[in-house]
Amino acid sequence: MSNLGRDLDKLMQDKLTSFRYEHVKGVADISEELAKRHGLNPKAAYLAGIYHDALREESKKSLLALAARYQMNVEDMEREYPVLLHGPVAARALEEEFGVKDESVLEAIACHTTGKAGMDDLAKIVYLADMIEPTREYPGVERLRKLAYNDLEQAFYVSVKHNILHVIDRKKKLHKHTVACWNDFVDLGGPIGIKGKG
Ligand SMILES: [Fe+2]
Numbered sequence: 001m002s003n004l005g006r007d008l009d010k011l012m013q014d015k016l017t018s019f020r021y022e023h024v025k026g027v028a029d030i031s032e033e034l035a036k037r038h039g040l041n042p043k044a045a046y047l048a049g050i051y052h053d054a055l056r057e058e059s060k061k062s063l064l065a066l067a068a069r070y071q072m073n074v075e076d077m078e079r080e081y082p083v084l085l086h087g088p089v090a091a092r093a094l095e096e097e098f099g100v101k102d103e104s105v106l107e108a109i110a111c112h113t114t115g116k117a118g119m120d121d122l123a124k125i126v127y128l129a130d131m132i133e134p135t136r137e138y139p140g141v142e143r144l145r146k147l148a149y150n151d152l153e154q155a156f157y158v159s160v161k162h163n164i165l166h167v168i169d170r171k172k173k174l175h176k177h178t179v180a181c182w183n184d185f186v187d188l189g190g191p192i193g194i195k196g197k198g
């Protein structure tokens with residue numbers, strides 16, 4: 001994996017619009033910084049960050065075709081909203097096309113949009129970096145940026161909650177992985193300030 005993240009940087013710059021490239025570069029840089037801060041592998045974090053939206057600009061048709069090519073299981077909701085596949089399909093592409101075997105990196109990419117139950121710290125970092133990279137602007141983002149460095153669990157909880165409420169505000173459906181991610185917080189208790197099962 002040593003320099004793959006940096007090699008992919010150039011590839012993303014050529015492939016994506018400048019707006020999207022600026023976003024993925026920001027996510028890679030912040031993921032790397034957060035990994036250093038929280039004792040994780042910075043190169044793995046950078047790699048996941050730079051590739052997480054590699055397929056974000058693909059058409060619905062293309063995402064479904066790639067999912068079929070990789071023989072992936074596609075949920076009804078993903079057929080309805082194929083954009084939800086851009087993470088899972090990118091994870092498979094990174095494995096198939098670039099030989100990346102690091103499950104943690106692949107999982108971080110796969111679940112960066114919906115979250116899921118039992119995410120590891122690298123996945124939490126990439127999920128968070130996606131929300132706090134420098135071009136992101138929304139009420140509370142500065143607070144979340146500070147929290148991400150000081151308390152990963154709490155910051156992850158705040159970001160998942162923010163995203164769930166945003167989905168609800170727009171009267172959209174919640175993906176089952178997002179619901180499972182929320183239920184994890186309830187079981188764990190700590191981050192949301194209740195007594196959990198864990
Ligand atoms: Fe994304």
Ligand SMILES: [Fe+2]
Pocket residue numbers: 023027052053130
């Ligand atoms: Fe993103």
